Amino acid sequence: MAKVKNWHLNREMEYPYEENRPKRQWAIVFDLNKCIACQTCSVACKTTWTSGKGQEYMFWNNVETKPYGSYPLAWDVRVLEKLGHQQWERHEPYHGKTIFEAAEPNERVAHFHPTDEDWMYPNNGEDDCAGNVPAGDHISLPHDKWFFYLPRTCAHCTYPACLASCPRKAIYKREEDGIVLIDQSRCKGYGECVRACPYKKSMYNPYTRVSEKCVGCYPAVEQGYQPMCVQNCIGKIRIMGFINPPWKAREDNPVDYLVHKKGLALPYYPQLGLEPNIYYIPPVHANREYLEQMFGPHVDESINRYKKLREDPIAQGLLVLMGSTDRIIHTFKVNNGVASGYDEKGDEIVSVPVTEPIMERAPYDQKYGTVRNNTP
Amino acid sequence: MFRISTSLAVLLALCSSTVSASEIKATKVSADLSKPAVDESVWKNAKEETISLMAQPMALPRPKTTTTQSVRVQAVHDGQWIAFRLKWHADAKAEAGKIGQFSDAVAMQFPVKEGPPPPVFMGAKDSPVHIFHWRAQYQKDHEKGKPGMRDLYPNMNPDMYPMEFSDAGHVEGLTEEKREVYSPGKVSGNPQSYEKSSAVDEIVAEGFGSSSVIQNRMAVGFGNWKNGEWSVVISRPLKRENGSTLEPGKNGYVAFAVWQGAKQEVGSRKSVTMSWVPLQVNAQ
Numbered sequence: 001m002a003k004v005k006n007w008h009l010n011r012e013m014e015y016p017y018e019e020n021r022p023k024r025q026w027a028i029v030f031d032l033n034k035c036i037a038c039q040t041c042s043v044a045c046k047t048t049w050t051s052g053k054g055q056e057y058m059f060w061n062n063v064e065t066k067p068y069g070s071y072p073l074a075w076d077v078r079v080l081e082k083l084g085h086q087q088w089e090r091h092e093p094y095h096g097k098t099i100f101e102a103a104e105p106n107e108r109v110a111h112f113h114p115t116d117e118d119w120m121y122p123n124n125g126e127d128d129c130a131g132n133v134p135a136g137d138h139i140s141l142p143h144d145k146w147f148f149y150l151p152r153t154c155a156h157c158t159y160p161a162c163l164a165s166c167p168r169k170a171i172y173k174r175e176e177d178g179i180v181l182i183d184q185s186r187c188k189g190y191g192e193c194v195r196a197c198p199y200k201k202s203m204y205n206p207y208t209r210v211s212e213k214c215v216g217c218y219p220a221v222e223q224g225y226q227p228m229c230v231q232n233c234i235g236k237i238r239i240m241g242f243i244n245p246p247w248k249a250r251e252d253n254p255v256d257y258l259v260h261k262k263g264l265a266l267p268y269y270p271q272l273g274l275e276p277n278i279y280y281i282p283p284v285h286a287n288r289e290y291l292e293q294m295f296g297p298h299v300d301e302s303i304n305r306y307k308k309l310r311e312d313p314i315a316q317g318l319l320v321l322m323g324s325t326d327r328i329i330h331t332f333k334v335n336n337g338v339a340s341g342y343d344e345k346g347d348e349i350v351s352v353p354v355t356e357p358i359m360e361r362a363p364y365d366q367k368y369g370t371v372r373n374n375t376p
Numbered sequence: 377m378f379r380i381s382t383s384l385a386v387l388l389a390l391c392s393s394t395v396s397a398s399e400i401k402a403t404k405v406s407a408d409l410s411k412p413a414v415d416e417s418v419w420k421n422a423k424e425e426t427i428s429l430m431a432q433p434m435a436l437p438r439p440k441t442t443t444t445q446s447v448r449v450q451a452v453h454d455g456q457w458i459a460f461r462l463k464w465h466a467d468a469k470a471e472a473g474k475i476g477q478f479s480d481a482v483a484m485q486f487p488v489k490e491g492p493p494p495p496v497f498m499g500a501k502d503s504p505v506h507i508f509h510w511r512a513q514y515q516k517d518h519e520k521g522k523p524g525m526r527d528l529y530p531n532m533n534p535d536m537y538p539m540e541f542s543d544a545g546h547v548e549g550l551t552e553e554k555r556e557v558y559s560p561g562k563v564s565g566n567p568q569s570y571e572k573s574s575a576v577d578e579i580v581a582e583g584f585g586s587s588s589v590i591q592n593r594m595a596v597g598f599g600n601w602k603n604g605e606w607s608v609v610i611s612r613p614l615k616r617e618n619g620s621t622l623e624p625g626k627n628g629y630v631a632f633a634v635w636q637g638a639k640q641e642v643g644s645r646k647s648v649t650m651s652w653v654p655l656q657v658n659a660q
């Protein structure tokens with residue numbers, strides 16, 4: 001076992017292989033305040049990658065409702081249960097166990113093994129609210145009832161559990177972009193990766209009898225385009241880019257800015273120890289305790305900063321760049337109310353006005369004699 | 377994490393190249409052993425050896441307990457081919473298929489090079505082993521065809537697959553190859569994704585994790601499960617160029633591994649022989 005540095009946990013941890021960060025790391029930031037679970041991302045991914053035989057049940061990208069939804073069933077609750085109660089003091093490194101450290105002596109990681117039926121209910125718990133809504137109830141602040149949508153792809157982790165668990169070394173992490181892939185010619189379908197991945201994004205194909213996972217849309221990424229799930233997002237809640245570790249963070253890199261500079265986006269279930277590379281801007285009205293279990297101890301700071309976005313024209317500008325182009329934005333600039341995105345060479349890809357013109361309309365339309373509905 | 381006490385490590389290091397007390401003798405019979413179904417009478421005078429197995433101890437993940445305590449072995453040869461009959465206890469028959477299901481399997485391992493045998497745990501770099509791997513799943517492929525999605529999940533209802541239209545009739549330029557692009561395992565030429573034409577795979581390995589299926593397989597096999605016991609016959613040519621070569625009158629070595637599919641065993645989760653078993657191929 002090697003000792004590797006995990007900056008999510010702010011400490012070293014054990015991992016079967018030496019630390020070897022890729023030249024660039026594929027990463028996606030999601031704004032959970034905007035996801036409406038339209039599932040366009042899921043369908044985009046499915047039509048591109050998982051329409052073949054054996055892939056019918058697979059959602060390499062899925063969107064589940066929290067707290068009661070999950071695909072496969074109860075994946076997060078079960079892995080947290082397996083890990084056991086762990087403590088994380090607010091301004092301290094994580095001193096609890098990762099799934100590598102909590103592994104039994106005969107296993108690589110602490111894990112549970114889903115059955116095939118666990119995969120068959122992707123819409124389980126969809127739109128189920130935490131708390132009963134009695135007749136005549138109305139929304140108040142703070143929200144006493146809540147739910148939110150969690151879209152998730154493979155996180156192309158820095159320390160993947162799938163890669164660690166494969167006895168045939170059939171899973172590899174690409175040096176050029178950090179995308180983690182299962183070698184389809186070397187896999188023998190043991191399913192160790194399916195057991196090991198705590199996020200359950202490695203899936204067994206019963207037709208080809210080998211396992212598959214999200215490929216990060218690497219053919220698109222190689223040509224400078226964002227993944228299908230990101231490109232097709234109706235709500236424009238996503239941006240894909242290349243993240244640097246905090247000691248190399250660049251202010252003009254969109255993902256670095258959201259994660260490191262502004263601290264708006266947080267990794268999910270960082271306590272598991274994989275250093276996942278998908279980051280979430282937490283939903284501001286959901287239960288804080290629940291959010292802390294999922295996103296770690298910096299949730300409060302993240303939400304406070306998000307609520308003050310109007311004071312930060314740069315961050316505001318960056319958020320409007322999300323969903324503005326199908327190409328990967330390597331650097332960005334916000335100047336005079338316009339946000340611009342640039343490609344690898346520094347050529348401009350897109351420029352977007354930071355605020356759109358606002359029109360105010362009276363609630364009652366005198367001309368047509370009717371009420372204008374306030375339906376946002 | 378791989379935690380192992382020093383004394384156990386020493387014991388294992390000693391075991392890995394030593395040789396077990398049991399010995400398998402392959403008697404010569406006059407029969408054609410190159411067919412998968414071999415006549416019962418062939419085994420009449422073949423002495424049965426009980427070989428002890430233990431949970432694979434070296435590579436992670438490894439089983440918590442030894443699920444198969446022993447395998448009973450008989451061996452016969454006809455001067456060209458050598459056949460082994462292997463019997464072990466399995467509560468239920470497991471042939472893999474659905475997601476999360478695994479197959480019962482047994483494998484025999486032979487050193488490729490002459491001289492002292494390589495480490496018994498799948499050989500080592502430059503000390504290859506030749507493995508004959510029978511799987512109930514492969515036998516089912518061979519007997520009933522590789523299962524399609526409707527065989528595995530009869531109540532499943534996918535609306536359509538790319539490039540497969542029930543009313544398309546003949547679509548210009550649409551071949552099976554084009555359709556199979558949507559099956560990445562197949563397109564990559566992975567042997568797992570194709571229908572197995574024999575119940576036995578031949579594999580070469582140089583240490584764990586390195587196994588590769590040999591293309592020009594010759595071995596055949598047939599297994600029968602009855603009353604909680606598998607009885608599997610694996611037949612192979614005595615001489616395999618670039619593979620294991622056995623000769624009448626000479627001694628060789630063999631090692632065994634058994635997987636209990638119903639107990640989620642596959643890959644490194646198996647019961648194995650801890651040391652090489654001497655194999656004597658009788659001259660007559």
